[in-house]
Structure formats: structure tokens, C-alpha cells
Amino acid sequence: MTALFFLCAGLLSGQTPDFAGEVRPILAKNCFKCHGPDESTRKAKLRLDTRAGALGLARSGEHAVVPGKPDASALIERLSADGSRRMPPPATKLELDDNQKEILRRWIASGAEYKPHWAFQPIGRPTPPRVNDTAWPRTPVDSFILARLEARGIRPSPVADPRTLARRLSYDLIGLPPEPAMVAAFAANPTGQAYEALVDKLLADPRYGERWARPWLDLARYADTNGYEKDRTRSIWPWRDWVVGSLNADMPYDRFTLLQLAGDQLPGAGQEGVIATGFHRNTMINEEGGIDPLEFRFHAMTDRVATTGTTWLGLTLGCAQCHSHKYDPLTHTGYYSLMAFLDNAEEYEAPVPTTAQADKTRALQAKIGALEQGLAGKFPGDLDKAMAAWAEKTRPQADDWRVAMPRAATSNEPKLRLQADGVILAEGDTTKVDIFDLEYGGESAGVRGFRLEALPDPSLPVGGPGMAWYEGPKGEFCMEDLKIWWDGQPVKLVKATQSHANGGYGADKAIDAEGQTGWTPGHQGNRSVALFFPEKPLPAAKKWTVKMSFGRHYPATLGKLRWSVIRQEREPAARDMPHAAEQALVAWPGISPAQKQALRDHFCQVAPELEAARKEIAALRAQLPMPGSTLAMRERQPDNPRATRLRHRGEYLSPKEVVKPAIPDFLPPLPAGATADRLAFARWLVSVANPLTARVAVNRQWAALLGQGIIRTVDDFGLQGELPSHPDLLDWLASRFMDDGWSLKKLHRLITLSAVYRQSSNPRDELAISDPENRLCSRGPRHRLDAEMIRDGALQAAGMLSARMGGPGVYPPQPAAITTEGTYGALAWNASTGEDRYRRSLYTFAKRTAPFAQALAFDAPSGEACVARRDRSNSPLQALLLLNDPAFLEAARGLADKSLAQPGDDASRVSFALTRVLSRPPCPDELADLDGFVKRQRERFATNPAQARALLGLDAKDTTDTMLLARRAAFTALGRLLFNLDESLVKR
């Protein structure tokens, strides 16, 4: 592995250029596009990404590289050639400068050695280097940093002053400014022991999980809406809360990974495993009318592959969606092989009852069950006698339906399973037009009617009977068209009736000439029936077939069904009575014990004598808790796997061959004998053999704490990524992380206890030349705070921040127009009242197409793509927001009230307010300035109480004494000013 500083050193001295640091970047940028890993675009039979390729014979008969002989190497000659021999060709608009040409020349002269890419090599266990100043290092981490600094003759920066350090630590570990008392205590006794205690206290704080959940939510592209046009609300906050809880419990990162990628498959993971699979359910769902749902499922899959690549592997896998990667050794097929690991899952909404809800449900169900068991027993008088009388009376209307037993059932997309008693259950994906082809056996002559039962099933959305899952009502279906063939002859259906129809969507619409209308019962969670009648009784047939067509401008496929036929002359009625009970009635009185039971069960449901008892049961049912749900995934049935196809140029409409799940060959393989599924992939990701996962994870933590990663391209460890500034440190941290049981808290503790972390962040003049970007860590971290920290910090300083954790998204105040004006999927942003108004920003409802304005202004992502590194911009719109947003004004009022409640004079209250915001007391100049500001404003407000009332949000009729008003207003203005100081927005 190579260190960054070789780069300059090598250049200056004329020694052998470093392959990874100097040579490959030139080749990658200028040559790999045509002479790299992508076989489909490779030109001239030449590849320069491998040594064999570079030394081999190209189509031109030349050798691009002849080791030791730059003048015999076509590569060197062509860099300076004219016309068509020129490389890279002028049309590419790429040109090497003299420096780069010289590097390549010296590399070939020295033997043209290739080195494998460092990040794909096993993680080493380097020993911390020796340092001269043995007093400085506090942890092994520091030796790695100091050794480099000493080699360059740079002194580390002094320790930051205690207040700055406490503030830095608090923002870093819990995302909030420290309590002033804590700062004061530490400042009075800034020992190593006290610092360590502070670190441990913050690590144990439940707000730690809230702070560290945020970057994870960025990676997972979390939001509370589905995205795209409709952008409807979704429920996946249980996953967000699970992340917070897991981080607080310091769940090992390997288990954290396993649960999120394959919790449904992990033995014993239970409901936690289901909730955790929400990680990859954070993909968007397009509910726009008329879309092709499988196309957008494919887009979600490409997002999952790219996100998995960024989050765990630090690789830009997305590049290989359309073609083999131009720089990294990932092929087009390899990409889809990775997708195949993740592709074989169903997406669904899992109910997530709270413990209390689950307990209540269990208790109620037990009661309901007992009451139902005892229902017959409650009958006043002789049940059987009453039932017999009822049966006698009802029998003449009973219809003699005979269930038809399907021989085969196929469809264009969903898998149709033949179940007992002629029932067909659909599972899998659906499309906008799903067509079921059913085949039945022989029938004797005389069939006069057909009955379709649409049946509920717990596997279907909201219990079915339909499979609609977006755009229309869940669990709905629409049968647009029905055709029956009798021994191959079309049956002319002339009449249809139904037990339930949603508005005009009667069963007759399935046999009319209009293809866009159909039967929709609108009776979700229940059985409905439709009857279809031929023109005349049908002759005997050896077989008959049914073609049913389902859909609207969204998939509206029937999920569970059964066909029956009838021969009786009297026209049957479409009724709710269960089939078994009706058959018992038909057979009455000569019925079997099973039929008797069926009839009795039904009678208990209709007998007027039992109405009170049934009401009691219904009342209990009404009390059953309605558990929330969360988006989750579950592996498909083993006999119904989803085929993952390679897509030509990455286009959904160009499916090619089926690919099997496989790990790309530049990475270690799955263990021998492992079933290549999602769980195996997750286990492979966190296996010790994988060189990337631990490196990527520790680098991200380092970047969060030190301001930039050891590799600054935290999302790209591939050949196009930057090289690590301290490769040995990265490996040491990665192996230590795994040794420490993948504990993030231990890692955060290790880094924050280091001397490098504790340095002052003030720029030093001499570093402007020797370490201008702080790549060598010659000073502490310094950068603008994240959006959430800025808002939460203001509320915390004002003493208003709610400590309540978890639950659905909340609506802190913001201008209402943000989620309504010009927004297709408009949302009335009714600002929360009470505590929810001041919750941590983690809990702010995240609407993808109209994000929370303050978050957007300060570079928080909108949940549309995986983000490993946020921008930290600085814009006038941020200034406007902090100055003028009513929410920050509310915080300023809170801070004013808190300050005014302090004893002492105004100057000491100014000092109090500033200390709450900046975690330090003011210096004399600042105090004088701010005190003067408060006095000026107080005088102005005293002469204009109406303005003071306006600032304080008070009614015009408010009768507070003018001088009191003026003071409150002046301190509110002060709070506003403090929130707008650069220092309040910066971690330093």
C-alpha cells in the first residue's frame, strides 16, 4: 500500500513512480475507457488494466508496453504521435501533460510492474509505528498520525481548550451542544480522566443513537413518503426507531448488517428481523397512474445494488448497470449477479404491534375464541330443533353449486397455486394486465351457471381478495374480462349478478364489450361472489377453460378464487352464505356430521336468537388494536424464485439472459457449499475474508469525527477513489474494529480519546503550505454542523428540545406553502403542537418531493439516493432561514425567557445566553457589543411596544408592562443574533 506523500516525493526525485498512487490513476482516467475492464467497448484488443494485457500483442501488431524499454513501447510513442496514432484520440478531449507522460515513461523504464488494488487485498494488522515524541500519543491511532507528521517535520496542534473540546465531543457523540454546567465542570478540571468520563457519559446517553442514526438514514435514503408524483405517506418509522435502539444498544455492526439485509431469513430474529429489512424498503415507490410497476421495481433494485455497494463495499457498483465498469473490475454480468442476491424477495407491509398491542390482541382473541365456541351453547332452547325449522324453511332457496376442480392454472405473471377444494391462490408480482388461464375437467350436460368466489387470504394486501398494493385501494381487484370455452367453443355469457359491487363495477362489466370496465366488489377482507349465466344450458364437455383478465391503470389482480358450476333450473342467487353451509342445506335433511357442523356454524351467525351474543363478540372484535405497519421484505417461496435478468445497457425493456447470484471474482468467494441467497450474501459481507466492509465502516466513522475520511471518497474505495492518507491506520482501525466485536461505541471511544481528535482546530499559518487540507491531521476537525444539529442545537440552547424518542414523523413549524404550493402530492403541513413541535430533527416528517425547508437549505438529503457524504455549503438562503424562520424565532424567545429568569444584571444574562449557545463565556469585547445591542433594542422596543408584542408573538391586546415587554423583546433579538453567529453553526 502506498501513502499519499510518496506522490510528491516520487515526482521530485525521479525515482520509480508508485503504481497505485501515480501510474494507475493516469491510465484509469485516460485509457481505461477503451482499454479497460469493459470487454464490450474495448478497442484494438488492448487492455491496460492488467499487466498481461499491456504487455500482449495488440491488434496493430504492436506491444503497448515493453518492460524496461519505454522507447520500444507503443504506449509512450502514441502519447505524442500525431493524427490517428495519437492516444488518447483528440476526439476524447483528453490530453496528458508532460509530467504524466514522464511518469509513464519512468514506470515502463523501471519494469512496468502492476500492483493489485489495495482495497481488494486482505486487511492487514500493522503495528503502530515508532515515534520520537512518545509523550504525545494517547492511543495507537496517534502513533500512525504522529509518525507521518514527524516525517514531514510538522508539530501536531495543541490540545483544544476544554470548552471547545467539550462542545466538539458533545456534538459528535450526541448531536447536541453540551449542558453549560457540564462544560464548566470539565473546564475547571480538564484532566484526562475527566475527559474520558465525559466520553463515556455521552456514549451511554440515549441521544447517542439519535445522532448516529442520522448518517445511517442518509445511506438508507430514509423518508416518510413514497416519492415520485403522488408521494403518499408510508409507514417505515419503526425501522428508523429500530436503528436508534440498535445503535444505543451498541449492536455489533455485523449483526446490524445481517438483520437489515436478511433479518427475515436469519433464524430466531423474529419481529426485529422483519422490521430491520426496512433498510432496503426505503426505496421509492411510483404510484403515478399508468406506470409499469415492474419497471419501477427494477429501478428500486438498481437503487438497492448501488446503495449496498456504497454502504458496505465502498464501491460504485451502479456504473455496471449499463455496461462493465470502466475502472473497477466489475462486469456487466457481475452486477446482475449481485442484484440476484437481493432480488428474490417480496415487498410487503408487516404489522408491527407494540408489546401492549400484542398482549391485548392475545387476550381479546382468547375471549373471542371462547365466546365463539360457546355461541351454540347460548342458544335459548333447543338449537338443533330451531336449526331444523330454519333449514326446512330456507332449503328451497339453497342453490346446488358444485365446486369445479382445476387441472391447471397459469398466468402471465403471478404464480397460481392449486389448493384444496378447488381454490386457486396467486402469489408474486402483478402487472397492469394479468391474465389467468384455468383449465377444468369434464362436465356432464346441463350446466346453467358459473360462480366465481373471490376469497380473502392473509397473504394478500389487507387480506385481499385482490392484490392491488398501490394507487387504488389495497386488496382490491378488477376483473375486466371473462371468457369461458366449453370443449374449445366459446360460451356466450349473457347475464351476471354479484353479491357485492363497488358502485357501477358490477359483474356484468366483465362480460361487456368494454375492456376498461370490470367487476370490483369493494368488499376487502371478505368473500364476494359473482354469477355468470350462459345463453342456454351447456352440453357435456370433456374439458373447459376460463380466461380471466384483471387490471386497471394499475395492477388489480384477484388473489384467491374458486369456480363452481350449477345445473338447477331455478336461477341461483349471489349470496354471502358459505359454500359448505349451502351444500348442507341442499342435502338437508340427509346430511353428514361435517355438513351438520357447517350448517350449525352458519346458523349461529344468522339466528336472531343469538344476536345479543354475536353483538358481544363484535364488540370485542371492535376493541382489537390496530397495529401500525412497517415496510418489510420476505424471501419468496423456494419453488417460485424471481428470475433476475441481465438488462442490455441497463434498460428495463431490454431483458437478456437469467443470471444466478454470485460474488464478483475480484473479491473472495462465498464459503463452499453455501446456498447463494440474500442471507449468504449478508454473511459474506461481514465475513473476515471481505476486505471492504470493515474498512468502509471505520473510514465513515473517522470522517464523521475528524471531518474527512482517511479516504476522502468515503463512497469510493475503487480504482477511481482517492488513496488513503494513512493506509496503515485504516487497516489497524478495521482489524481492531472486528477484534472489538464490530462495536461502534468502542470505535467512537477509541477515536475521541485520541490525541489527534483532541487537537485545536484553529488554522496555523505554517500549515497553509505543509498541510493545507489537513490530510495529515495536523489540527483538529472544523466544519459547519449538519442541518439537524443546527436546529436541535438552537432548541437545546433554548431549553425547549423534547427528549421524547421514537414514533411517527412530526411536523415542526415551517411555511405551509412548502408542502402545498406547486406540489402534486400536496400535504397539509399542520404544525405539531406541544412537545412534538420541538422534537429532534431526526423525527421531522420527511416528504421526498417537498422536503423540510431547513433541512434542505443545510444540505440534508431528501431520501432519493444513498448519501455517504453530505455537502457543507454556505449560502445566503441559509442566512435568511436562520434570521427569519419563525421556528428559530420561537427558539430565540425560549432562550430569552430562560435568560431573563436568571438572577443578576443584563450583562450577566447576556453572558448566560451566549454561553448556552456557544458553550463558552463571552470575551469582554463581545459582551460589550452584545450588551450594547440589547440596550439599544430595549430602548427601541420601549418606544414601540406593538413591535415588541409582534416579535414575541403576543396578542395586540396583551397588557404586559411595556418595560417588561421591551426587555423580553430585546433578549429575543439577542437570541436571534446568537443563533446567526458563525460559531454557533460550526463544529470546531
Added chain:
Amino acid sequence: MTIPHDYRALDLARRTFLGQGGISVGALALAGLLPGQGQAAPGKPADSLAPRLPHFAPRAKRVIHLFMTGAPSQLDLFDNKPMLTAMEGKPLPPSVIAGQRYAFIRPDAAVLGPRFKFKRHGQSGAEISEVMPHTAAVADELCIIRSMRTEQFNHAPAQLFLQTGFSQPGRPSIGSWAIYGLGSESKNLPAFVVLSTGAGISGGSALWSSGFMPSSFAGTRLRNGADPILHVGNPPGVDATLQRDTIDIAARLNRARQDREHDPEIGARVSAYEMAFRLQTSAPELMDFSQESAATLSLYGADPKTPSFARACLMSRRMLERGVRYVTIYNEGWDAHSDVVGNLKGNCAKTDQACAALIRDLKARGMLEDTLVIWGGEFGRTPMVETNPSLGRSQGRDHHPQAFTIWMAGGGVKPGTTYGSTDDLGFHVAENPVGVHDLQATLLHLLGFDHERLTYHHAGRDFRLTDVHGKVVKGLLA
């Protein structure tokens, strides 16, 4: 490591510049545009808004995009197809409709002939329907492209594709690319402004987001409410004196700390507050239509007090005059799945006059020659009728990505031109197809950029607006 040497030098220059109290970090972003340097350094995004030069001399310095979202019917406005009248009520031949995907209709739906009369207009003889009389009157200024086509047949993805070159959210908008390349000319207003005058916009804020670029390149919404720019008005109880005092004291405290800690970023923060304050005074001035003559107001048909498409057009002209570079007006509402006649009458009544007025007004002020005006939707509408009793629809047209019409005017495009054509059924492009990436490449070209060299490095890759596609449509250039 491809750039550290250059980068360090630039970074030092930047810091020095900032240290002297400058307002911007231009060198860096500029570096991102130099040949062979197509990336910003990781961790140091090029977030500058300092004005800078494109790759070559631009034909257009400003863009105003009248984005008719929902997709207007080209067959009733610009692309006259008498054959459809002849075939009215019959299905299209299977050879035409085979393998096509639709949002709502079935491909065998019957043909619906043009619903308005067409006439030739101006010296150029451009065919425009009677429902757009004002646009017809400026026909000689227009470059009408009848051979547009797109890859997306649903609104949100197609709008995103047109604005960002990608059908899913997350990429920088074309306006962001322009600002990334050109910086801002206005010290008092945002460089890239977005207005909405119709119904809700399918593609949402991702349409003007800066994607993976810093948020300073994102479009700023100009709103219809009291605050035209979010938070531009002081909160209740804060007057200009208090605001000034607040900003001054904050600046003094910030500078004092900068002196102690030598952190140039603090200076950048102070500058941002100064610009915010200027924005607060320039926004009301922008909204003050009393400076406009009665003749101008009636040319647009704009009521200064009422938000409307006409007022948005006039406001856009005022912004362009004040240095705003890129304006997009979203006028959603053209999605005529039913009653295409009523839809077009209503939408044209709201927009036709103002579109023409904008062209006349820009021309009268000498601004049309370097201002590019673009009009059009995200796709077209089908030659077949959409009728759906279950959705209560009749006499509509469904989404049609295979062919649609847009027009451009001003800044470097050929006036009085009709470019490209469709087949007799108006179904497919017959000649000179212009894809969305081609349109984007052409637009960047007019702004002075080689679309293949305007790149932004993100996640291991140099991204382009046009991905790996797009070619400049020479036939459109003046």
C-alpha cells in the same frame, strides 16, 4: 490521485482570496471546468457562485423555460395531421402500435383527429392551430421542433428526464448545471429561479434540485405568497433597523473571531449574510410592478396583484434584467386524458398571450438575441382517443413519448423555422429526431458549453447532464 497538485495551488489561492474578504470561491469551480480537470476535489465541493466563462462564446446568456407540464397535445397545437381526421374512429394499423406501452389506453383505441383548425402563419408559414392566436402571431420568431421524443411515458419520470437527464430523482437539474458552469451574475437575486403557476408538479422539487451538487446550485422557488422567496421577509417585530443591527453585530463578532482563529470560512459566512440582506431589499423591488407601464401589463395580460402565468412571465423578464440566469416556469395542467378541447382552450387562454408577450417584450428590449426561450411539455399525446367510462373520461388523449413538439426562440436558435417531422399519423418521428439528451446538449451548447466536458465528479464518476448520450442539433442553430 489525479488532481492534488493543481488543487492545492487553487485552494491556496482561494483561501487568500477569501482571507481578503472576497465573496466567493470561484477558482475551484472554475478548475472543475478546465479541460482534463473535470472534477471538484473531494470534500471541497465547488460551491462558488462567482461568475465565470463557459467553454466558448455563448449564444445565450440567459434561459427561460416555459415548462408546460402535464404534456400539451402537439396534434391539436403544432403538428397538423389531416390523415387522422380521415381515420377518425378507426384503430391504428397493428404495424404502428405493436410493442408500444401506454399509461391508460389500450393500443387499439380509435383515432382522434385534430380538434382545432390549423393555418400557416408569418413569412415562415409555420403551422399553428387556432387555439394559440398570439403564439401564431410571433411565428417568425419561433424555432418549432416537431420531432421531439422521449424515453419516459409517465409524468414524474419524464419531467425528471427532461430537467435532469435521468428519469429518477437525485441528479442535478439543467439549471443547476448552468449555474455550476456559469456562476451567478446577480449579487442580489438567486441565479436559478423556479416559478409554478399551474396545478401541482408531478416531478416535485427534485426537478430543480442540485442533486449531488451543493445546494447552492439548486433552483430557488419564487412563491406566490407574501414571501416571494422563502424567509425573505423579516419575521413579525423585526424591522430593517433591527435586522441591520443584528447582521452588523454578528459580522463584527464573526470577524473578531476570524482575526483570532484565522479561519477564512468565517469570512465566507459574513459575505453570505450580506447577500441575504441585499436579497431582502431586492426581492420587494423585484415584485414592484409599478415600474411597468400599462402597455406592458396589457401586452402580457398580467394583473400585478394576482399570481398568474402572465405575471410569472413578466416577473421572469424582470429577473432576467436583474442578472438571473435561468428561470423555469412550471405550468402544470395539460394532462388532457379527457376533453382535450376544453383542456387546450383553458390552458391556452391562460398562457398563449403571455408567451407571445414575453417574446415581443424581450425583443423590444434587445434581450431576445441572447435569451433563450423554450416552450413545451415532457412528452406528447396520442393520436388515439382516450375514453374510459370507469374513470369518467372521454375525448381525451393519453401520454405519447414517441413524438411531441416544443418551440424555442431567441438566444442562438434559428427563428422562423420548423424542424423535423412526424409520420402521417403523428405517431413516430419521421425525420430529424431530437431526443431529450440532444435538446440538453443543444441548450448547453447555446450557453457556451461542450456537454461532454461539463462534468461533475461524484461517487467515483464524472457525471454529465447528458450521461453518455446527446448530440448538439446543428439544424436548430442560427
